[in-house]
Amino acid sequence: MLADPRLNRAHLFAADAPRLTPYPNLLDNPDILNNLDGIEHQRLRRTVSRTFTPRALARWRPWVSSVVDELIDRLVESDRPVDLIGGFARSLPVAVFSRLMGLDGLDNKRLAYWGDHAFAAAAFPSHQVQEALTDFIAFGTELVAQRRADPGEDLVSTLVQAADEDDEVTEQQIVSLVILLVMAGHEVSTTVFGNTLVYLLTDGRATWRELGSDESKAPAAVDQLLRGIPISDRDVLPGFLRRAVEDVEIGGVVIPAGSVVAADTMSANLDPEVYPEDWRVETFSPLDTPHLAFGAGPHYxxxxxxARLEMELALHRLPKRLPGLRLAVPLEAIEWREGLLTRSPQNLPVTW
Known part of the structure; x- marks a missing residue:
């Protein structure tokens, strides 16, 4: 379904499409990369895809590693208990993506405010979400204008230059791409880290210890953890959404044209016919079939x-340096962010 062009994202925002959320959030913007298909999608995706290749990221590994070590140093020097979300799970992706996009010095509280509201489904009043998005779009518009006037070596400058060379990329699309990357680069990674750390510090203590003792086991473990631990609120977002542009038959069921369909990748990732072993038992076994946590098809x-690079480094070095890290509150006392498309801990008090 995710790779079938008869089911796409753009038609979710056609004039006759049903309203899927009580009020628009960032992902309801028809100009963002997620919601484009065909040639428009390919054109925008090409402007950024060269940055996120394994070869390009290999050059970043030493620097990301140094950021991980610096954040752990700060944890060690902090008064305990310390919030592992603010002190690590959010700080790591923010530091990495800020460097990539040339945003060093960006106010983290402002970024967190945008993040809370960008993926809101029912967490805040409608007017508050719209005010936050208006502020966020204004930030993106100003940033694009700055990098056009004074380009650097950062990703934003590269995107602006590539878009300006292609007369068919609109200003709205390049601004939307920039703010989407700012948000996805830290918000989703923070959610993944937070949920994974809750598991590793509770039911996954054996995995925590083994990750700290052997870095070579991290890549397989990261894929298993991504496969097994959900990040979305399934009551709000039951899967990757698509809309049928014509009648489509899948598994003997005819999906009528115009229907909205959710690809429940969480269920797919736990399908016993594809993954016969429990991910919690086979945490360090490489997957024979790729998981769908990052989607599939043109919108992969x-x-x-x-994300994998950050997780592999962090989930080895953190337990290696702090093997006795543990929750400082009972599991049931953790506060969770609710009413968003993603679900993750609001904070995670830990000690050691």
Whole structure:
């Protein structure tokens, strides 16, 4: 379904499409990369895809590694208990993506505010979400104008230059691409880290210890953890959404044209016919079949390699340096972010 052109994203925002959320959030913008298909999607995706290749990211590995070590140093020097979300799970992707996009010095509180509202489904009043998105779009518009006037070596400058060379990329599309990358680069990674750390510090203690003892086991473990631990609120977002542009038959069922369909990748990732072993038992076994946590088809996550790199480094070095890290509150006392498309801990008090 995710690779079938008869089911696409753009038609979710056609005039006759049903309203899917109580009010628009960032992902309801028809100009963002996620919601384009065909030639328009390919054109925008090409402007950024060269940055997120395994070869390109290999050059970043030493620097990302140094950021991980610096954040752990700060944790060690902090008064305990310390919030592992603010002190690590959010700080790592923010630091990495800020460097990539040339945003060093960006106010983290402002970024977190945009993140909370960009993926809101029912967490805040409609007017508050729209005010936050208006502020976020204004930031993106100003940033694009700055990099056009004074380009650098950062990703934003590269995107602006590539878009300006292609007369068919609109200003709205390049601004939307920039703010989408800013948000996806830190918000989704923070969610993944937060949920993974909750598991590793509770039911996954044996995995935590083994990750700290052997870095070579991290890549397989990261894929299993991504496969097994959900990040979305399935009551709000039951899967990757698509809309049929014509009648489509899947598994003997005819999906009528115009229907909205959710690809439940969480269920697919746990399908016993594809993955016969429990991910919690086979955490360090390489997958024979790729998981779908990053999607599939033309909308496969651009930042998948960067997310894996951050997780592999962090989930080895953190337990290696702090093997006795543990929750400082009972599991049931953790506060969760709710009413968003993603679901993750609001904070995670830990000690050691």
């Amino acid at each position: 996550c651009l930042g998948a390699w960067l």
